[in-house]
Amino acid sequence: MYSLMTEPLAEHSGKGHQPVMLDEVVKLVAELNPAKVLDCCFGGGGHTRAILKATEAHVTAIDRDPAAKVRAEALSQQYGERFAFIEGNYSELSQFTAESFDVIFYDLGVSSFQLDEAERGFSFRKDAALDMRMNPGDSMSAAEFLELAPNDELVCAIKEYGEERNWKRIVETLEAARGTGKLSRTVPLAQLIQESFSPKERRLAKGRHLATKSFQGIRMAVNEELMHLRKSLPSAFEILAIGGRMIVISFHSLEDRIVKRQFRAWAGQPLDANDSTPQQDRPKYGDLLFRKPQRPTEQEVAVNPRSRSALLRVFDKTHTREEEVT
Numbered sequence: 001m002y003s004l005m006t007e008p009l010a011e012h013s014g015k016g017h018q019p020v021m022l023d024e025v026v027k028l029v030a031e032l033n034p035a036k037v038l039d040c041c042f043g044g045g046g047h048t049r050a051i052l053k054a055t056e057a058h059v060t061a062i063d064r065d066p067a068a069k070v071r072a073e074a075l076s077q078q079y080g081e082r083f084a085f086i087e088g089n090y091s092e093l094s095q096f097t098a099e100s101f102d103v104i105f106y107d108l109g110v111s112s113f114q115l116d117e118a119e120r121g122f123s124f125r126k127d128a129a130l131d132m133r134m135n136p137g138d139s140m141s142a143a144e145f146l147e148l149a150p151n152d153e154l155v156c157a158i159k160e161y162g163e164e165r166n167w168k169r170i171v172e173t174l175e176a177a178r179g180t181g182k183l184s185r186t187v188p189l190a191q192l193i194q195e196s197f198s199p200k201e202r203r204l205a206k207g208r209h210l211a212t213k214s215f216q217g218i219r220m221a222v223n224e225e226l227m228h229l230r231k232s233l234p235s236a237f238e239i240l241a242i243g244g245r246m247i248v249i250s251f252h253s254l255e256d257r258i259v260k261r262q263f264r265a266w267a268g269q270p271l272d273a274n275d276s277t278p279q280q281d282r283p284k285y286g287d288l289l290f291r292k293p294q295r296p297t298e299q300e301v302a303v304n305p306r307s308r309s310a311l312l313r314v315f316d317k318t319h320t321r322e323e324e325v326t
């Protein structure tokens with residue numbers, strides 16, 4: 001039996017990260033009665049902890065952020081050999097483990113721990129060096145990215161990843177600010193971006209900071225989030241047991257598109273309306289549990305606004321590549 005949301009949510013109701021769609025995830029995991037679970041996005045360990053509590057599974061958790069390792073200590077002490085933490089990037093899964101897992105879970109994006117810690121430079125709420133690296137050991141901080149990135153990468157960050165309609169003026173402003181020092185700290189950058197909007201647009205913003213979307217886009221570019229996801233899913237498929245389940249929560253339409261297309265490809269379904277590949281050329285390795293992505297309940301969104309853009313998809317694996325059925 002799996003435990004319901006009340007207890008784990010209460011554990012996260014204060015400071016820290018509130019796990020998204022926790023009840024749904026625990027149910028989807030527990031109904032498989034798994035022996036081994038892989039959580040690719042440990043964060044604050046909210047989902048991992050609930051899975052350890054609700055099942056008898058051994059859980060391995062990964063995070064690229066070294067700070068997550070410290071948070072994982074408490075679970076190691078409590079659960080001993082049932083829990084293992086690996087510091088690393090989920091795009092390199094094949095280097096960490098050759099084990100197979102009954103459930104592989106991703107909860108994409110950043111954690112509240114990362115956003116709330118001013119020195120990490122993810123947020124414009126407090127002034128700090130503009131860093132934004134999930135792993136501070138990675139090569140390029142956000143400040144360096146803004147100073148050095150070619151125009152097409154800046155456009156991609158602000159327009160595609162940030163989904164910012166005012167991308168043209170923002171990119172021009174950022175390029176004009178190179179070498180002035182204004183791209184090196186969070187608050188001056190947010191002011192610069194805000195100034196790229198007209199007074200009317202600023203009046204219409206209704207309390208939402210006009211730098212929010214650009215900050216999201218810059219973060220996704222600096223951490224190469226989509227590239228790592230694209231690379232990780234096929235490796236995860238290889239170590240997912242037959243009869244196993246992959247669960248992904250994404251928060252951005254481009255992330256969800258990658259997950260949707262990959263899951264549809266494995267399920268032998270057309271990738272989109274324009275995909276005219278004949279059915280006999282579509283190998284099928286499993287099924288989509290839901291045709292449409294699952295969304296958080298209204299109650300959850302009311303308690304945890306960060307959950308509002310969550311999209312949950314599930315793929316159930318029935319075959320390996322060698323024994324594909326068409």
Ligand SMILES: C[S@@+](CC[C@H](N)C(=O)[O-])C[C@H]1O[C@@H](n2cnc3c(N)ncnc32)[C@H](O)[C@@H]1O
Nearest residue numbers: 019041043044045046047063064089090107111
């Ligand atoms: C939304 S948080 C996960 C929160 C977690 N489920 C919880 O309940 O506490 C996402 C986490 O995934 C990590 N992450 C993002 N991209 C990663 C990658 N490519 N490899 C490993 N970890 C990654 C981030 O550092 C962050 O801690």
